Structure formats: structure tokens, C-alpha cells
Amino acid sequence: MVDHSDEVDEVPRLKWPRHFPVPRDFGVAKGARIAEGKSWPTPEGATRIATLRIYRFDPDGDEGPRMDTFRVDLDDCGPMLLDALIWIKSKVDATLTFRRSCREGVCGSCAMTIDGTNWTACTRAMNELSEPATIYPLANLPVIKDLVPDQTHLFAQHALTEPWLKTETPAPERERLQSVEQRAVLDGYYECIMCFCCTSGCPSHWWNGDRFLGPAALLTAWRWLADSRDEGRGERLEALDDPFRLYRCHTILNCTRTCPRGLNPGKAIAEIKRMMLERGG
Amino acid sequence: MTRPRITPYSAAHGLGAAGHAARHWWAQRVSAIALVPLVLWLVWALANGGATDYAALSDWLKSPINTILMILLLIAAFHHAALGLQTIAEDYIHSRARFAVIALVQLACAAGGAAGIVATLLIAITS
DSSP: OOOOGGGTTSOOOOOGGGGTTSOGGGGOOGGGSOEEEEEOOOOTTOSSEEEEEEEEOOTTSSSOOEEEEEEEEGGGSOSBHHHHHHHHHHHTOTTOOOOOSOSSSSSOTTEEEETTEEEEGGGSBGGGSOSSEEEEOOTTSOEEETTEEOOHHHHHHHHHTOOSOOOOSOOOSSOOOOOHHHHHTTTTTTTOOOOOHHHHTOHHHHHHTTTOOHHHHHHHHHHHHTOTTOOOHHHHHHHHOSTTTTTTOOOOOHHHHHOTTOOOHHHHHHHHHHHHHHTTO | OOOOSSOHHHHHHTTOOOOOHHHHHHHHHHHHHHHHHHHHHHHHHIIIIITSSHHHHHHHHHSHHHHHHHHHHHHHHHHHHHHHHHHHHHHHOOSTHHHHHHHHHHHHHHHHHHHHHHHHHHHHHOO
8 A cells, every 4th residue: 555644735636747758757766776876096106097987786785776986097907998897896896796707808798888888898998988987787687786787588589599500401421511602601690709788789679678589699590590501491580580579670770889799780680681581571 | 678477488489479570571661662752753743833723733633644653652651651650569569558559550541541542533533
């Protein structure tokens, strides 16, 4: 029951038009609004300093999200944003949480929203950032802690595309061969590291992420559709012929713009649509 | 993005692929391309004295070529509108109201197209 005891003197009236057409605070719960967090002091003796404003949130705690301000001594850490985050974790605040592994742009762990666009922290140089720079976890995903988002659904969508070679022909004695030209068709599609910068930046995936597969999964889907050795193209296309799974893509192309590997998911999706047409819709 | 309490696999698969989506997408492209020359034709014709007054307009529309092009324009425009509005409804309406809105959009576009075609034919064959 809602407590109305503080409203007894109020004249009864219709409430919803007061905020029409936008609900109060855009419908964002009070606890979800980002508060100003802790501002850490400038490290002693530092001459070259970069300021990082970093999103902090622990869903298991009692507090809502906050923005902490860190000052990084650029002469004491490596050149990349990931180096700065590791420097903060080891020298300033050990509770700062983020994913990282390879530190050279091939594992896709450290994807985050840097100055408003998605990129992997290990391939973004500190001297490319604004002052102060803002660091958020990837958008449109539940936060596990700080910069670590829950990507379970994205990996389930990736698995839906069945990213493996499907064959009917019995395995030959040696590898299944492919000409140099056939192999070249996969260039620009096989290199995806599944950082999900693209899917997290896709407005279609924001509105319909439960059903739209998103650019990362569709790029992988095309990588297997385009493979000359694959014999499952029919069923692959069957699984994609859906108004939501594939056709929610409205070629906004945030995906292509944000890919830290320089891939073009927008083109991959266009290729899928072309192949779908060839099949006779 | 809401996360229902089912397995991630089940959530991602949903009710499976619906099919027929490629046809919808292609019809949207084809009607859009058809509209380019048809709208240019209409603008060009009206700008060249077709629409100075009622008599001039109905005289202009009576010519068989204009009648046919006008009917094609109405078909393409209302078909394209129905497809596009359905896409918008699918994008932004996440409740079951989507089904009602899409049905309404399609009925309204069919009605609009029918009214336009009947009006064009009436002008073409009467008086």
C-alpha cells in the first residue's frame, strides 16, 4: 500500500498529466541517479596530471552510483587508459573494479564508455582523452560493479548465431580446404574480439535488445554465412529471418564508428540482408 | 533491457525466428524507390500549371497516363507508410498495444489508399 498520509490536505486531482509527456526525472529511480563521489587529491610531486572521472557502483551495497574523481600521475604510469586504471587500483583506490586481461586489444575485456564513446581502455591513449575524462561502464547492461557490466545476455545472443563450422559432408582426411580468395572474404569479419562496444552503443539494441541480436552477434553470423566451408547457410538464414533478430537494424552505424578493431558490423548486416534477398525472402 | 527470470539461452531465443521479415524489408525498399520518380512527377506536374484551379486539376487527372501514375503513387505511398509505421511501432511499443497499433495502422493505410484510388477513378471517369 502506498502511504497517502502526507497528502490528506491535497485536493484530489489527476497526477499524470503534470509531467506529460516526459515522466518526472525521465522515469529514473532516485537510487539510480549518479551522485558526486569522492575526489582524490593530486599525487605528491606529480607534474603531468590527468583527471579521470570514473563511475562507481556496487549494486550489493546501500548506496547509489557515484562519480569519483582521480588524479593520475602520468610520469608514474603507462601511456594507455588501462595503465592509468591499473595505476589507480594499485596506488590510490584498490576497490576500483574493472575487467582487463591482454592489455593489447585482442581480448575485449576492458571495453568501457570513454568520453562518451565505447572503446577498449588498453588501446585508448591517455593523451587522447579530454580533461577531465569521463569513464562509464558499457551502456544498456546491468552493472555488476563499477566498470564491470553483466554481458550474459550478449553472450547468449552470440551463441544463438551458432558460431562454429556446420557440415554435412564427412570430414576429409586433412583440413577442409579453402582457396586464398575464399579465405580473403572473411577479412574484416573474423577479427571480432567480442568486447561488445558496438552492441552496447546500438540504439536499436537499447530499445529491443531482448530480441534484436545486435551488431556483434550479427557480424559473427555473417562471418559464418560467408565461410566457403560452411554447409549450414540455409538454417543460419532461417534463424535470422525475423523482424527483430536481424531487421531491427536501421543502419544507424554507431557500431562501425565505435569498433576498436576497425571492423564494419554495419556492412556485415547489409551483407546478411543481401543474402537473405538472394534466398528469396 | 529487461531480464526475465528464465535461462539466458531461453531469453535470447525467445519464441524463435518469425520468418517473412526479409519480404517486409524488401517491400519497404522497393516502395521507397518507386516513390522517388512518382513524387518528382507529381511535384513537376503540379508546379507546371496542373493545380491552378479545380477544373484544371480534374482535367489534368483525367488524362489516362496521369490517372495511372496517380493510382501507382497512392499505392506506393500508402503501402510504404504502412510498412514504415509498422516498423516504428515495433521499435518503440513494447506492450501488447503494439498488435492493436499495427492492425490500426494497416487498416488506416488501406482505407486511405482505397479512398484515394476511388476519388482518382471518379474524377477520371465521370463528367
